[in-house]
Amino acid sequence: MKLNPEQVTLDQLRQLCAGAEGSLDDTSMQRVADSAASVERIVAGGETVYGVNTGFGLLANTRIPDDRLAELQTNLILSHSAGLGDPLPRHVSRLMILLKLLGLGRGFSGVRPVVIEALQALVEKDAIPVIPSQGSVGASGDLAPLAHMSAALMGQGSIDVAGEVMPAAAALQKLGLDPLQLGPKEGLALINGTQTSTAIALDALFAGERVFAAAIAAGALSVDALKGSVKPFDPRVSKLRGQPGQIRVAKALRDLLDGSEIVASHATGCPKVQDPYSFRCQPQVMGAGLDLLANAARTLTIEAGAVTDNPIVFPDEDCAISGGNFHAQPVAFAADTIAMALCEVGSISERRTAVLIDPKMSGLPPFLVENSGLNSGLMIPQVTAAALVSENKSLAFPASVDSIPTSAGQEDHVSMAPIAARKAGTIARNAAGVVAVELIAAAQGVDFHAPLKTSPKLQEVLSSVRKLSPGFTSDRYWADDMAALQFAVLAGEIGAGEDFLG
Template sequence: MAEKHKNFKYGEDQLSAGLALSLARGHISGKLSPATREKVRESAQIVARIVEKGEPVYGINTGFGPLCTTRISREETRVLQTNILKSHSVGVGKPIEKEIAKLMLVLKLHSLAKGFSGVAEETLDRILWHLENDVIPLVPEQGSVGASGDLAPLSHLFLPLIGLGKVWYKNEVISTGELFRKKGLNPLELGPKEGLALINGTQFIAAHAVKVIARMQRCLSQADIIGAMMVEGLQGSIKPFYKELHQLRPFKGNIHVAHRITALLKDSEIMEDHIDCDRVQDPYSLRCMPQVHGASRAAWLHLKELLETELNAVTDNPVIIDEELTISGGNFHGQPLAMALDYACLAASEIGNISDRRTYLALEGNSPGVPKLLMKETGINSGYMILQYTTAALASENKGLCFPSSADSIPTSLGQEDHVSMGSISGRKALQVIGNVEKILAIELLTAAQAFEFRKPLKSGKLLDEVHQALRKKVPFAEKDRVFAEDIEKGIQMIREGSLLQLVRNAAEKENLSIESPYSAEFEVF
């Protein structure tokens, strides 16, 4: 899918989160087909004829928001579109990640290329130029209420079209004026409706949702691997993962997680060693991984399904259906993604919550052979005690971030926009929570690996053994206290890069094993 030469057709092909990321990362290229260009030209011509007729159409020859009854003369329609970019560029805070800004360009270009927005072909070509040359506008993270479109961030995103704002260029931030001098470019003169089409839409929310989908999927999949390592390290029971149990409550996520954990524990001498032990059942954080991880996967899948609809939608306003029908509606409202992002935020937090509980469990010393605090000589050594303080702090911070942003609405635009989604905040918070979960999982990985060591000379299953060996190349077994922050950073890097997933895939391929469930394809991004 990601061959460099493959061309994605903006406005025509079906966009997914994985494809959007591949476009943003330059793994595949995108183009505007002749058919798409024709549709775009026809839509722009319809807008031109509306201006000529002089009949009032919102945003073309009227003011915006509460100024929708203010008529704009034919001569001033172009000035109106430039002014809207200037006046709506009111974002504050740190710039968003460059990749999120690049995703916004990809998503907006795809939406505008569908030919219902009345923008000029030249405008789309300039957006495509920014993508192809990796010249990405600086966009502040705060200022959108997630309705009427992500107005402030999208305004900043497109200031460079008119020669304003700042951009990333060759790994440095420069003014658009300096960029134009270097590249011999001139500002675009926006036509009627173009400014409004550029800033009306949900691309800030949707771009964050794309990143949520990708990063959360890595967390979910690696949480299964780390959880399986903890089951081995603490010699938990494998029975709670049997398919016979989960067929009686056949949620997709539960079946998928149980199948993966069972496959990961296959041929483990550690698990075989206590198969006839008299322990009746394990604590929930081990035993209920399919139910808890599975429920979070259901939330992830819900967001993924909604996002794929949104990525292929027209979300600006008004929408130009044809010469006789222009609709001023509400496709810009971020509620569909806002609520799903809040759900995903909670689901991600719960992965961190149960991970913290497993880390705590590993420290208790209640599993035969595993010492308290995961170190034999304690007293002079604190062992892994304080690592769990960090997971507790992060899990608690996440709980505070789980209040749903979409539950709030503050009227704007003098009451014209009297219900807004706050979806931009939902997206930003979800990524913040996922960042904390990556840290929590890294600490569980370290504690699971430490517990794992006390099972020697028994061997792990072949898949988890690969993970353990790879970690030990970066983080040695701890016989006494050291600066564990350095170990944690190495673990975080592995989680963020998805190293555990690749290790397991490579080992499964080498051993001719499979960890795929009937639902594996649904739970993938790429």
């Protein structure tokens, strides 16, 4: 698809994260050329501009001779390629490159079109730099990871070519690409920016929306397994509160349960007055989470097309202004809210599982298995879910409230956005495991109500669960079922049939 950085959509980003092709449109390339020409004029005019002909950070007052400006940019990339840790997932690094293209494509960064072409070639040839996941504090840009990306263009570091990792120089030669020679401002334009944090956060968001949809489906199925009430999902209740997420979730639950024979069987004469909060408060809890996810999606969509390097070049005036758009605080806050929302998605899901396996609460056989005692049923899958929830609670403490000075105090407040984003991704995966356990429990609970059937929509959910985890009458090896369903949840193969984030 052709990308216009001034009109980025969440769906475009979702497609790019999933592997869709993308390149800058012609208008963007013209803006890039105009900004590069402006940098040439600034250098020729002799003006001292940070990062163009000065040192960096605390060395900003050190003027660099014109004949050493290319060396300055090369040294910048090499010195900042100082990351550690496991490599970022391949698709996240690819998305990071595409986000960098979007930011540079606004035409305020001063790079030449050849830089765009070099980045674009990596994506087109499925050659993704190997980028360590640790080393950025999310201010002054994601310096270390973006430096590793840039170093690969110069033949330094490693590149993953269609799944085969090799030295960057060998990879470029194999692909018929020349190592990039950087010009004034270009190294700084490449490593200043929030693209690493934003890419990781977007990946967590997209995983999170799939987990959210599966959790809604699991929650509805659990209501039927419990023979719970649908009255709390009445639109009149949510309308009186007015929270948009709550209204949407209540409607989704009503739609999923519509036509259930189990619901109809206890519509009158049911002795129960109220269900536990984890069942009847789903619109309130999940709806609040949805509102957080939606707000994070808005922030990250804006950030994806933002100019976040420094200094910013204004071609119409041939001037450059040093600012702070590289500070990733908006991304950090967005990532932390994703983490908190998904932590609660998992937390309330585990509570529903705990209710279903407890005969005093559910009226179903203990641990949802016949001959309990001889069989332990879902006793330990629920323990695993509890362990994942506890881990998520620890991870959900916001990274964005932390800061540590760097660069000899020049960068004295930082966002920790990449740490927040990585934690959000882990929480999403853990929550998917929790929801997987609930799906097994809810499906088993519904089966106990046969010959009554759940609703047509939930029968589809039930069928998807049963393909990966058949019903059981005695104990069996659980890990494979749970892992398969966790994968299905993360892949979006089980859900409420609704696109909650648009």
